Each structure stands twice: as C-alpha cells, then as structure tokens.
Amino acid sequence: MKPASSRRGKPAATRRNILEVAIREFAKKGLAGARIDEIAAQTASSKRMIYYYFGSKQALYLAALEASYRSIRDIEGSLQLDSMPPDQAMRTLVGFTFDYQSQNQDFVRLVMNENMHHGRYIAQSTSIKTLNIPAIDGIRKIYARGCAQGLFRSGLDPIDLHASISALCFFHVSNQHTFSLIFKRDIMAPEAYAQRRANVIEMILRYMAA
Structure with a gap:
C-alpha cells in the first residue's frame, strides 16, 4: 500500500498538471476556443477528472487565472525588497516584472483575454483581489522609505505606480509582434531586450525621483 502522503499528493499533482495545461490552452485560444477534451489529452488525467476537480470549463478558466496571478505574486513576495535600499528595491521590482512577464507570456495573454471579457471572471474571484494587496503594499513601503530618505518625490499613488510598471512591462509582450514588424526591430533579441x-x-526611477 502506498504511504498516505503519496496518496494525498497525487490529487494535488494532478490538479497542478491540469492547471499548467489549461493556462497554456486558455492563453492561446481564449475561453471560447479552448476545449476540455484537448486539455485532457495533454494531461495525465481525463475529461471526467477535470470536471471532477473544477466543475466546468468556466471554473477551470478562473482557476487558471488565479494560479497565474498567484505565481507572479508568490515570486514577487520572495524578493526580500524590504532589506534593500528603496531605489535598489524599486529597480529590482521593475526588473523582475519586466523579466517575469517576458518569460511567462501566457500570463500576459490570459490577462488580455480576461480584459476582452471585461473582467467578468476576475470579478468572481476573491483570491485574485487578495493576492494583489501585497503587491500594492510592497510598493507603498518602498515608496514611503524612499520619500523618508529624500530619494523619491512626494504625492505619488502606489496603485498608479503599479499601473505604470505593469503597462511598460506588459506592452513589451502584448505588442511584440506588431511593434517588431512595423519598426523592423526584434524587440525580444537579447541586445534590444536588455536595452528596453x-x-x-x-523611466520609473526618474519619474519617482525627488
């Protein structure tokens, strides 16, 4: 007989596997285009098992959104920004956001898809709202420390700072193909990527500077 810990771990591993595939499928095809049978075919489970764990395609889509937001926030929370000088902490946060979104493009595509749904599914999630509170609190703490040390100017809104960071990093992924073709510059090429x-x-640090 398998140990109890092994039996308990299998459903969690199966659920993670389903979510990993679902994130890819929803990011690629959207909620309407993704198919549960196609997701099942790429996992170690069945269509019936997916419905057992998640209930419906819409619920699986929402779980994929929640898992995607949880991933970026979990890593963000491990950066130990409180131990860095405020300007270094902000540089680290912006650089992390830029790299994460560029290296996890399914996250960007999922967010784009959800915006096409006018945030209908995120509106049903309490966890996504809770997950994003520490992100704003983190910026608020860095900003307050920077203001206290005379590094940052006063009067800035942490949510607006978060929006500016997200927008600049998000664009590099969301518009990479059109931008690269129009201006004949591969913005994902290593040298162009590093410069951007x-x-x-x-840009963010100069905007914040005292």
Whole structure:
C-alpha cells in the first residue's frame, strides 16, 4: 500500500498538471476556443477528472487565472525588497516584472483575454483581489522609505505606480509582434531586450525621483 502522503499528493499533482495545461490552452485560444477534451489529452488525467476537480470549463478558466496571478505574486513576495535600499528595491521590482512577464507570456495573454471579457471572471474571484494587496503594499513601503530618505518625490499613488510598471512591462509582450514588424526591430533579441529593460527601469526611477 502506498504511504498516505503519496496518496494525498497525487490529487494535488494532478490538479497542478491540469492547471499548467489549461493556462497554456486558455492563453492561446481564449475561453471560447479552448476545449476540455484537448486539455485532457495533454494531461495525465481525463475529461471526467477535470470536471471532477473544477466543475466546468468556466471554473477551470478562473482557476487558471488565479494560479497565474498567484505565481507572479508568490515570486514577487520572495524578493526580500524590504532589506534593500528603496531605489535598489524599486529597480529590482521593475526588473523582475519586466523579466517575469517576458518569460511567462501566457500570463500576459490570459490577462488580455480576461480584459476582452471585461473582467467578468476576475470579478468572481476573491483570491485574485487578495493576492494583489501585497503587491500594492510592497510598493507603498518602498515608496514611503524612499520619500523618508529624500530619494523619491512626494504625492505619488502606489496603485498608479503599479499601473505604470505593469503597462511598460506588459506592452513589451502584448505588442511584440506588431511593434517588431512595423519598426523592423526584434524587440525580444537579447541586445534590444536588455536595452528596453534598462530603459523601463530608468523611466520609473526618474519619474519617482525627488
């Protein structure tokens, strides 16, 4: 007989596997285009098992959104920004956001899809709202420390700062193909990527500077 811990771990692993595939499928095809049978075919489970764990395609889509937001916030929370000088902490946060979104493009595509639904499914999630509170609190703490040390100017809104960081990093992924084709510059090429990353960090820090 398998140990109890092994039996308990299998449903969790199965659920994670389903979510990983679902995130890819929903990011690629949207809620309407993704198919449960296609997701099942790419997992170690069945269509029946997916419905057992999640109940419906819409519930699976919402779970995929929640898992995607949880992933970025969990890593963000491990950056130990409180131990860094405020300007370094902000540089680290912006650089992390830029890299994470560029390296996890399904997250960006899921957010784009959800915006096409006018936030209908995120509105049903209490966990996504809760997950994003520490992100704003983190910026608020860095900003307050920077203001106290005379590094940052007063009067800025942490939510607006978060929006500016997200917008600059998000665009690099969401518009990469059209932008690269129109201006004949591969913005994901290593040299262009590094330069844009540095520019985004500098823009935010100069905007905040006292």
